[in-house]
Amino acid sequence: MTKEERREQLLDTAGQLLLKEGWDALTMEAIAQSAGASKTLGYAYFANLDDLIWSLYDRELGLLFGRVEAGLANADTFEDRIRAAVAAYFDTVAENGAMLVRLQAGIVARRLNRDRPQRTVNFLEALAAIIREEFGLSRRRAIAYAIVMAGIADSHGRAWAAETLGRAELEESCVRFMLAGVRDAVAAQT
Amino acid sequence: MTKEERREQLLDTAGQLLLKEGWDALTMEAIAQSAGASKTLGYAYFANLDDLIWSLYDRELGLLFGRVEAGLANADTFEDRIRAAVAAYFDTVAENGAMLVRLQAGIVARRLNRDRPQRTVNFLEALAAIIREEFGLSRRRAIAYAIVMAGIADSHGRAWAAETLGRAELEESCVRFMLAGVRDAVAAQT
Amino acid sequence: MTKEERREQLLDTAGQLLLKEGWDALTMEAIAQSAGASKTLGYAYFANLDDLIWSLYDRELGLLFGRVEAGLANADTFEDRIRAAVAAYFDTVAENGAMLVRLQAGIVARRLNRDRPQRTVNFLEALAAIIREEFGLSRRRAIAYAIVMAGIADSHGRAWAAETLGRAELEESCVRFMLAGVRDAVAAQT
Amino acid sequence: MTKEERREQLLDTAGQLLLKEGWDALTMEAIAQSAGASKTLGYAYFANLDDLIWSLYDRELGLLFGRVEAGLANADTFEDRIRAAVAAYFDTVAENGAMLVRLQAGIVARRLNRDRPQRTVNFLEALAAIIREEFGLSRRRAIAYAIVMAGIADSHGRAWAAETLGRAELEESCVRFMLAGVRDAVAAQT
DNA sequence: CATGAATGAGTATTCATTCAT
DNA sequence: CATGAATGAATACTCATTCAT
Numbered sequence: 156m157t158k159e160e161r162r163e164q165l166l167d168t169a170g171q172l173l174l175k176e177g178w179d180a181l182t183m184e185a186i187a188q189s190a191g192a193s194k195t196l197g198y199a200y201f202a203n204l205d206d207l208i209w210s211l212y213d214r215e216l217g218l219l220f221g222r223v224e225a226g227l228a229n230a231d232t233f234e235d236r237i238r239a240a241v242a243a244y245f246d247t248v249a250e251n252g253a254m255l256v257r258l259q260a261g262i263v264a265r266r267l268n269r270d271r272p273q274r275t276v277n278f279l280e281a282l283a284a285i286i287r288e289e290f291g292l293s294r295r296r297a298i299a300y301a302i303v304m305a306g307i308a309d310s311h312g313r314a315w316a317a318e319t320l321g322r323a324e325l326e327e328s329c330v331r332f333m334l335a336g337v338r339d340a341v342a343a344q345t
Numbered sequence: 346m347t348k349e350e351r352r353e354q355l356l357d358t359a360g361q362l363l364l365k366e367g368w369d370a371l372t373m374e375a376i377a378q379s380a381g382a383s384k385t386l387g388y389a390y391f392a393n394l395d396d397l398i399w400s401l402y403d404r405e406l407g408l409l410f411g412r413v414e415a416g417l418a419n420a421d422t423f424e425d426r427i428r429a430a431v432a433a434y435f436d437t438v439a440e441n442g443a444m445l446v447r448l449q450a451g452i453v454a455r456r457l458n459r460d461r462p463q464r465t466v467n468f469l470e471a472l473a474a475i476i477r478e479e480f481g482l483s484r485r486r487a488i489a490y491a492i493v494m495a496g497i498a499d500s501h502g503r504a505w506a507a508e509t510l511g512r513a514e515l516e517e518s519c520v521r522f523m524l525a526g527v528r529d530a531v532a533a534q535t
Numbered sequence: 536m537t538k539e540e541r542r543e544q545l546l547d548t549a550g551q552l553l554l555k556e557g558w559d560a561l562t563m564e565a566i567a568q569s570a571g572a573s574k575t576l577g578y579a580y581f582a583n584l585d586d587l588i589w590s591l592y593d594r595e596l597g598l599l600f601g602r603v604e605a606g607l608a609n610a611d612t613f614e615d616r617i618r619a620a621v622a623a624y625f626d627t628v629a630e631n632g633a634m635l636v637r638l639q640a641g642i643v644a645r646r647l648n649r650d651r652p653q654r655t656v657n658f659l660e661a662l663a664a665i666i667r668e669e670f671g672l673s674r675r676r677a678i679a680y681a682i683v684m685a686g687i688a689d690s691h692g693r694a695w696a697a698e699t700l701g702r703a704e705l706e707e708s709c710v711r712f713m714l715a716g717v718r719d720a721v722a723a724q725t
Numbered sequence: 726m727t728k729e730e731r732r733e734q735l736l737d738t739a740g741q742l743l744l745k746e747g748w749d750a751l752t753m754e755a756i757a758q759s760a761g762a763s764k765t766l767g768y769a770y771f772a773n774l775d776d777l778i779w780s781l782y783d784r785e786l787g788l789l790f791g792r793v794e795a796g797l798a799n800a801d802t803f804e805d806r807i808r809a810a811v812a813a814y815f816d817t818v819a820e821n822g823a824m825l826v827r828l829q830a831g832i833v834a835r836r837l838n839r840d841r842p843q844r845t846v847n848f849l850e851a852l853a854a855i856i857r858e859e860f861g862l863s864r865r866r867a868i869a870y871a872i873v874m875a876g877i878a879d880s881h882g883r884a885w886a887a888e889t890l891g892r893a894e895l896e897e898s899c900v901r902f903m904l905a906g907v908r909d910a911v912a913a914q915t
Numbered sequence: 916c917a918t919g920a921a922t923g924a925g926t927a928t929t930c931a932t933t934c935a936t
Numbered sequence: 937c938a939t940g941a942a943t944g945a946a947t948a949c950t951c952a953t954t955c956a957t
Binding site: 177178179256257259260261263264265295296298299300302303305306307309310311313314317319320324325327328331332333334335336337338339340342343344 | 454507528529
Binding site: 372373374385388393394 | 947950951
């Protein structure tokens with residue numbers, strides 16, 4: 156197995172483990188052995204456990220944000236952009252939702268050894284830029300709305316996980332909440 | 346110190362500790378000593394560390410939901426109810442927000458030893474009932490919207506913590522996102 | 536409840552606990568609470584846990600040896616004495632066997648904070664005296680045989696607990712092993 | 726040090742410790758440090774303290790029963806078998822007696838987490854088979870006598886430890902008690 | 916005669932991490 | 937590229953015991 160393959164395999168295994176056994180089971184030894192290697196193998200690929208976890212986090216969030224940003228980029232009107240982004244979001248959640256939720260929660264719960272992950276910041280900036288362009292707002296206001304819209308996507312993901320409604324309905328609802336909400340909030344300011 | 350006072354004191358201390366030092370610092374010993382007691386005193390009041398943490402969680406969420414439900418109840422029109430609930434939410438977040446976020450994240454990240462906390466479920470049911478009454482929806486759909494509206498409150502709290510906008514603006518925005526969103530989502534269904 | 540009654544009740548409770556839950560459950564707190572009192576009551580009646588356990592041991596062995604010695608005393612021929620003692624032994628084992636075994640084992644396993652219990656020594660001396668009188672042996676030899684005969688009783692008790700044979704047969708066997716054994720062993724010396 | 730050597734060394738150390746310091750000193754930490762290792766090394770070789778203790782027990786009883794069974798097997802007449810077994814028993818007791826007694830007592834006193842050790846059962850079955858062959862008894866009766874004869878050996882070991890008589894005399898006495906006893910007990914049944 | 920609050924010493928156990936091979 | 941032996945720090949939890957009331 157090549158260096159890069161091993162690394163990916165270890166991250167994959169860590170993700171599986173987190174999903175199946177929970178955060179507590181995410182030990183260096185468990186990951187390595189779950190990957191079929193000796194218990195200390197991980198240290199040849201990651202400086203320490205935190206490094207491994209942050210790497211997983213970066214990879215997974217990179218995937219998610221990458222797709223969503225791609226969705227945002229490949230459409231013309233504001234509404235279409237939002238629709239495309241929401242669709243991309245639901246796609247990723249469908250594949251990896253439960254693990255992402257756990258990962259995110261664990262990251263928040265852990266000490267803040269590291270600055271707020273750049274990934275999230277970058278994504279919010281990108282979304283804010285689009286909002287700003289559409290409504291002509293200040294940067295801070297646009298960021299606030301971006302945070303809120305990301306939260307709306309998130310909670311629709313949760314509503315989906317709770318099996319309240321089907322994907323199609325929730326995707327439509329998500330877009331509606333975002334668009335009607337932001338329009339009304341913006342209107343209230345003027 | 347009486348039994349009840351001690352118990353409350355230990356929970357207070359645990360909350361402070363979580364806020365200041367993070368989840369990892371939340372050890373039985375640290376809590377007890379931070380409360381000025383011997384390191385094993387906690388075991389006289391809680392069966393184990395998990396029990397203490399769940400007790401803290403219950404207490405804090407009880408407070409939050411209690412206030413928000415009170416807000417929901419003490420108003421006449423749908424919009425007024427939402428406004429009152431949002432105001433109550435912001436009040437609590439102002440006092441305790443960072444700690445609640447950490448607590449919630451830690452609870453999610455920990456093993457699922459316990460069923461989903463009844464508190465949250467109850468609150469969502471209450472909110473769903475109000476939504477249902479207003480729009481005449483099915484129970485599942487109302488619950489989905491309740492989850493989303495709770496998420497909107499949550500993300501406005503985060504936007505506040507990120508110091509993007511002031512409280513007044515965010516409270517207004519929160520109400521707008523909720524009302525315009527739910528109305529539009531409901532409209533889309535018909 | 537009078538002082539003496541309480542004391543006896545605590546010893547009774549300790550015995551029950553040892554029987555039902557095993558040696559590890561024999562804590563001062565468990566005993567007191569099992570007796571329906573507050574957890575520290577025991578300290579008003581016994582200097583410490585060791586003292587309580589030794590008191591139980593003394594009481595129980597006193598009962599056993601008392602009965603067996605009474606049996607030894609109330610008969611004329613050597614064989615009748617042995618028979619009477621064995622019958623008394625089986626009587627006590629029938630009532631209290633399992634607890635006595637545990638108690639004895641625990642005492643042996645614990646540190647030897649205390650000299651060999653006088654009770655056992657006294658009993659062995661009494662039995663040795665009778666053997667000596669019957670066969671005209673040296674004191675040391677008589678003690679050796681006394682130890683062995685006590686061991687024979689003990690192992691018959693175990694055979695009974697293992698439900699191999701009924702009491703009548705084992706009692707007879709016990710007497711036979713003792714008498715034939717000691718006679719043959721004595722004969723071999725001459 | 727190789728895996729197997731370390732394991733044996735830890736068991737050796739545990740045995741020494743039990744003999745010298747008593748059951749209470751038998752902690753994982755004490756064993757490891759007494760073996761010149763860091764305090765948690767034991768966990769790399771045994772699942773937990775119980776596992777280590779049972780392993781010691783198995784090893785020691787395996788040695789004892791192995792020798793005694795070998796003695797039983799390598800002789801022709803019943804008496805010679807018994808003699809050989811008793812000699813083997815005294816040999817082991819000479820080396821390891823005090824420790825075995827403590828170990829056995831501790832095992833009995835501890836909780837019954839584990840089924841009765843197979844080792845003892847197997848040995849008693851082997852002895853019972855020989856008795857049965859000699860006297861033509863039922864299986865249950867033969868087992869009862871096997872238990873008693875094992876008890877006779879045991880009590881002779883105790884008489885030896887009490888320094889009442891010398892080994893030669895006690896070995897002879899042991900054989901006599903067993904043979905005369907079992908013959909007389911069997912005779913009583915017919 | 917009895918209680919409840921509190922302490923502190925002790926023990927099992929886990930796990931990240933290092934190092935020699 | 938990988939292993940296994942070993943370490944040490946950290947933590948949960950138990951329990952005998954004391955003391956004030």
